[in-house]
Amino acid sequence: MCKEISERYEIEFIEIGYESDHVHFLIQSVPSLSLSQIVRTVKSITDRELFRLYPEIKQILGEEIYG
Numbered sequence: 808m809c810k811e812i813s814e815r816y817e818i819e820f821i822e823i824g825y826e827s828d829h830v831h832f833l834i835q836s837v838p839s840l841s842l843s844q845i846v847r848t849v850k851s852i853t854d855r856e857l858f859r860l861y862p863e864i865k866q867i868l869g870e871e872i873y874g
Contacts, residue, residue: 810855816840816848 809820809832816841820844822833858864 808853812849812852816845818845818849 809823812818813820817837819835820832821835821848822831832849834845834849840848
């Protein structure tokens, strides 16, 4: 996913780290993209793809959020 984002949006992933429930990205991009644009782009694409590949995530998140 990150490679495709890099090629399409001129966003370079310098480092990727993770913990049990989230990830950390160190990203470099062109000056014309704002931080909010970068975050929105990465989050929407990765969310959409993860939900497509693992539909059970929505159910798990719903249970955690809505109890």
